[in-house]
Amino acid sequence: xxxxxxxxxxxxxxxxxxVSLNCTYSNSAFQYxxxxxxxxxxxxxxxMYTYSSGNKEDGRFTAQVDKSxxxxxxxxxxxxxxxxxxxxxxxxxxxxASKIIFGSxxxxxxRP
Amino acid sequence: xxxxxxxxSWVICKSGTSVKIECRSLDFQATTMFWYRxxxxxxxxxxxxxxxxxxxxxxxxVEKDKFLINHASLTLSTLTxxxxxxxxxxxxxxxALVARALGTEAFFGQGTRxxxx
Numbered sequence: 001x002x003x004x005x006x007x008x009x010x011x012x013x014x015x016x017x018x019v020s021l022n023c024t025y026s027n028s029a030f031q032y033x034x035x036x037x038x039x040x041x042x043x044x045x046x047x048m049y050t051y052s053s054g055n056k057e058d059g060r061f062t063a064q065v066d067k068s069x070x071x072x073x074x075x076x077x078x079x080x081x082x083x084x085x086x087x088x089x090x091x092x093x094x095x096x097a098s099k100i101i102f103g104s105x106x107x108x109x110x111r112p
Numbered sequence: 113x114x115x116x117x118x119x120x121s122w123v124i125c126k127s128g129t130s131v132k133i134e135c136r137s138l139d140f141q142a143t144t145m146f147w148y149r150x151x152x153x154x155x156x157x158x159x160x161x162x163x164x165x166x167x168x169x170x171x172x173x174v175e176k177d178k179f180l181i182n183h184a185s186l187t188l189s190t191l192t193x194x195x196x197x198x199x200x201x202x203x204x205x206x207x208a209l210v211a212r213a214l215g216t217e218a219f220f221g222q223g224t225r226x227x228x229x
Contacts, residue, residue, distance in 0.1 A: 008155075034217070043118070043205050043220035044156070088155060090218070099146075100209070100218050104155040 003027055006089055006103030014111050019076040023089035023103045026070065030091040030101075033065050035074045038086045038105070047087075048074065079110045114140045114210045118221025125196055125228055132192045133224045135206030141186035142208035146218075147179075150203040162189040162206075196228040 006023045013019055021035075031052055036044035048063040050056045050072075056063045062075040072091075076083055089103040115138040125131050135145055143164045148156040160181055161169040168181035178200075180192040193200055205223040 036218075036220075041203065041223070041225065043116075043207075043223045045220070046217060049217060086155075099158075099161065100207075102156050107153070 002104075003101050004089065004091060004103045007106055008104050010107040010109060012109040012111060013079060015079060015081060017079050017110075019074075019079050019083070019108060019110075021074040021076075021087050021089075021106050021108070023072050024070055025072070025091060025101075027091075027093075027101075028067070028070065029093050032092045033063070033072050034090040034092075034100070035061075035063055036088045036090060036102075038088060040085075044088055081110045081112050084108060084110045114138075114208070114217075114219045116142075116206065116208050116219045116221045118206055118224055120224060121222055122225040123227070125226070127197055127228055128195055130192055130194045131196055131226060132190055133204055133206075133226075135189045135191070135208075135221050137187045137208045137219075140208075140210060142189075142210075143186060145183060145189040145206055145208045147181065147189075147191050148205045148207070150205060150223075152203075156205065159191075164189075193226065196226070198228045201226055201228045 004025045033050045035048045037047045038044040050063045050065050053065045053067040060077045064073040086105040088105040092100045117136045119134045145162040147159045159174045162181045162183040164183045170176045183189040206221045207218045210217050
């Protein structure tokens with residue numbers, strides 16, 4: 001079993017729709033949770049980060065962490081064609097020297 | 113945020129030659145950097161962890177003699193693909209961790225697309 005599981009997609013939704021991206025994980029020690037966005041042929045860029053359980057909102061993006069279920073989500077409201085990219089979840093232990101574990105990434109396509 | 117610069121962004125080389133890729137942390141010091149490989153439409157695959165002043169730690173299945181890593185300073189790590197073959201063609205990405213009060217944050221380079229012909 002992988003430490004972090006993520007549906008690879010592809011996921012295609014119409015412009016304006018709400019997108020839900022999810023990951024599950026097995027290591028209950030993870031404390032720091034991140035979402036990265038990667039455009040084709042570019043390095044990943046940090047989109048959201050959350051410490052422990054709870055919600056965090058930034059503009060059209062909302063990150064949710066449910067540690068009891070070992071489940072994290074990223075919601076994108078009013079999706080735009082420019083949101084089309086691969087989204088990777090990532091997580092690390094509560095340590096300044098922790099290696100980050102990535103999900104396999106979900107390819108998202110927003111149809112105009 | 114912190115900036116990680118990777119160079120070159122793309123390179124084409126002949127089979128059998130070696131290629132060096134640089135990863136620099138521009139505005140912070142990175143004692144640890146990571147090297148990833150990414151094949152088309154696949155996720156990041158960690159190749160090795162680069163530690164300043166010591167030997168790199170390679171993931172299982174990654175040939176250390178083929179992928180030479182040098183982390184000679186706190187702002188530079190290099191990956192050299194030796195005796196490159198067409199199957200080494202891939203997108204190589206480095207990252208560096210920045211310690212925050214509540215965990216670590218990874219910043220990535222722009223990636224290097226290597227094509228071996």
